Amino acid sequence: MTSNLLSIGKSGLLAAQVGLSTTGHNITNVNVAGYNRQTVQQQTANANYAGYGYVGTGTEVSQIKRQYDSFMSTQVNAAQSSTSSLNAYYTQISQIDNMLADSTAGLSPSLQDFFKGVQDFSSNPSSVASRQALLSSASSLTGRFQGLSARLSEIGAGVDSQITSNVAVINTYAKQIAELNVSISQLTVDPALQPNDLLDQRDQLVNELNKYVKTTAQPGSNNTITLSIGSGQPLVVANRSFELAATPSLTDPNRVEVGYVTGSSVTILPENALAGGSLGGLLEFRSGALDRVQNSLGKVAAGLATTFNEQHKLGQDLNGDMGGDFFKIPDPQIGASRLNSASSTTVLSAKISDPGALTASDYNMRYDGNNYVVTRQSDGARTVINPYPQTGPQTIDGVDFSVSGTAAEGDNYVIRPTASVAAGLGVLINDRNKLAAAAPIATGAPVSNTGSGKLSAGTVDKNYLAAGNALTTPVTLTYNKASNALSGFPADKAVTVKGLDGNSTTYPAGTASIAYTAGDHFSFGGIGVTMTGAPANGDTYTISPNKGGVGDNRNAVALAALQTKNILDGGNATFQGSYAEAVSFVGNKTREVQVSGLASQALLEQTTNQQQAVSGVNLDEEAANLLRYQQAYQACGKVMQIASTLFDVVIGLGR
Template sequence: MGSGIFALSTRAMFANQAMLDTTAHNISNVNTPGYSRQQVELSTDGGMYTGAGFFGRGVKVTTVTRSTSEFLVKSANEAAGAAAADKTRLDKLEQLEGTLPTGQTGLGYAATQLMNAFVDVANQPQDMSARQVVLSRAEEFASRVRSSASQIEQLQAGALSDMGTDIAQINEYAQQVARLNQDIASARGTGQPPNDLMDRRDEVISRLNKLVQVNTVEADDGSLSVFLGGGQLLVLSNKAESLSLLQSSNAQGVTVGSIGIVTANSVRMLDDTQVTGGALRGLLDFQNKDLAGTRGDLNDFVASFTNAVNTQQQLGILGKKDALGNTIAGSDMFIGTGKATTLAVNLQNPQDVAAASPLIAFTADANQGTMSVESLNMIAPAGRALPLLPPVAPSTTPQLGLTFQSPGTGPGFDVVDGSGNVIAANWVPGQDLVFNDGAGDPLFSMRIAGVPNVGDKITLEPPVDPSGNNGNARAMLGLRDRPIVSLTSNGSNTTVTDAYSQMIGNLGVKVQSGKTAASISGTLETRATETLEATRGVNLDEEAARLIQFQQSYQAAAKVLQVAQKVFDTLLNVAQ
């Protein structure tokens, strides 16, 4: 095209028309997610040499560019990935917090109420209604445990479902990026950037980052290679790999999920470290850390408490006897104690509550010292100890008599049984007396208050009527204040109420930490997004001002063309 007034005005009108079209395109897409403001790049069309010098040939449209920043886009994507991971984990943590209720609806309260039920049994061991209360509260405790465990497993199933949904969406986004790569590479062959396609690809990658953190590398043809945060290739040019959800059973028998990459002939499991952000990272952290930790604490709490109750139940005897008149050892109160989901009450009859101790002790009336029996604690289960204890006989014949004698050497006393066997040599008041079987294994222990005189005696024998004995009920009640519960998370024994409080406290700390992390990462995401949008976003006020400017420029160019037409008409008239 020449450099005359017709050519100059035509070029000017075309350039201004292009700017008007682009401005209209910007205004149309003001609310389109991921859209980058476009602008027409103009340049002079050079000059044409004449003898009188170079005359300009007007303006030309060089290209249409988009206002964006690769650095800001990547920063926003990284912030979005971190925020999505933290928010997903927090949402799940808040649901998990509801599985361990507090106050009178909590497990600690139910366990304490079970122990408190033995107060009435100890006061009235022959009252079957008091024993029935024990069984009712045991069932209430087991029911609450199963409810909490069931809710935890529902959260696990929900996490697996969410992982599957996220992975399916990740695979779809990867395919979209691959297709857009192909379209962009083809369009770049024209020598001009396909801005709208590139915006669409950036938006897909932005959404992808909210599910799993990815990094991108641009190739010479304009396509982007997409890698997971840990370096695993996801998209290369127009080909996309696929992720897969792998499910397996862990050591506790819980079905857990992991991420795999689909290869030609199999699925290869990825290390969790290769998933560095996005909702998928949040789900993995929740499953592998928060949910597993709470499940472990609950199982530890239940196993420690119920095993202690079962052990104490086995140390006692029932209030009834068998058909031969023999006492009956207590059996487990709970079964399925290894996992909270399987906990159940084993006892069905209130008579099966082992409230009686298989052994009683009393001092002789003729004793001269201040000695009294403070406590008598069974160590071996009654089922093993009973055959080793002497049978019940008339009270005039002591069943197991202990006599305190002067030691041959050293302080204290020698304690001997009726056969002259030394039970304890050089025994000093304040120490426990431990009684062993023939193999040297302990059967029971006794604590004595006061100080005996030489020759003082203690008699031990099974109770004649176990239905009225409360020895094991009192021992069971004592479990309430003993450090019988151990949690993996703290590694030390504590009481049942303190242990449950620690469980709730541990979970509360995680929730609070999750809230802090989500708040910080959410703020960073907002700032990064605002910074990016300030660079690429469409400002309607600015576009309106440009619209007026380009309209005036177009009108001026049209006026030039109109003048050219009049000049041409004048020339024609002169020629005629």
């Protein structure tokens, strides 16, 4: 009996000792990240049958249980992944927001200064000072474009560097989790008896991993876990970890992509496949904000340079020559995939032809086995190159695509029409005498005319630059009152007449006389003139090459008018307006990400607090447990003391 009582006391004392050790373990690990509170689970020891019933034999510790809730842990990991993604996005986009919002560092002041120089030039086209000031403001404008583009490129290089470091950290965590899987499986002899501390370490690593990339965890055999990322790519399976790789883009060696390593090969993952975590945030920022802003800046640069060049070439400089290109415009970037077939002979070129139709998107051109298909990356719109072989360039969103040669199925190319325009923009004219302020034609009428008819100063369009259209000799128009018609138009050119009612009539080349109505606009060979009033019979009007037009500012006025003309975004935005749209996008996106980040942070704190309420260590509760186990220890010791006394009594009876 005393032996049984001694054993009962001993079992209680040992259980209390385990309780004290576990409580002490909780207290000392209260500040350890990822630690889950442990509790002692006791059960009654097997009783002995004694004829009159079962006599208890004490207690035993059945399990040291980890207070862990997998559902809450999954919620915390998801909130952590989302918060890290938004924080990474916000850190990057706020740099662009600060740069574009700066009233001195942005593009707006330079645009305004440039067009102020154009306006001063148009007001005094013969002034050496105004001409030189225009060249200086043009150089400042291109320098600002280049500076903004360089800063965006620096941000992009920083993003690439962070992607590389994030991939390295992810691989390290994956390897450590796989190693812990091995240790945990080896120590799991009984599924009910788990190595709690190792499980805590593994769960904390999973939480840290979710700061970099969103993972999906599934339980495996023998207490292991399986982690997958993206669209299901395994990262950890039992004792094996898989690696990601930061690798150059297939079409742009200067751009870092994330690849999945399988054996000796690396498969590049789509950027949208790696959502969540700082890595997902960086990838989303680069494709969703950085590329768009860089393309939008290039779109403004391309639109300004293209339209300014087109108008400048319609003018006449101080030397009497037609104007040339004012700005240097880089061609679109084209990248061929390294995986393209070696047998392919495809030659692809692209050139901006219509700045008003430009978008802020990049494009993919892929050969599907039958056709070359151009896909706009922003919305997936597809255009087939047709016909092929081409009879001439095919225009897609303001870009002329010229393709020749043969390809293999799957050959892929990336075209970035505006990405590099701002960086490569330059001023081609350095001789102020070559600034084309004047129009190449002049109109006039002799004083001998007796009617009230008047001929406008005249304009020219791009057709004037075609071979054979430039005026070399004067054109004299004569009015015949009897037929109410004008004669003398060039015999080799068709004439289009547009009335005040908006209706147009085209007369074939060689038409001897053309009916006249006051207000009619006549155009031929790229020349346009408007006649008003009532000319008298025999009145003549001349259209001739502009000689000695030093003070003529008609083309300069047309150049200045480009500032307020809706040219970009389908003819709905000025240069300033299109740039303002990009600034507005960045500002709104920055605020959106900031607000979302704060909300996600609050959710993370809420879910963490809920998890800690279940799994965290409460020092007040542990202090109470210490007293409880201490009292139990003392009581069990008293039981053993009594058993010892009884044993002494029994021994004494035998003396």
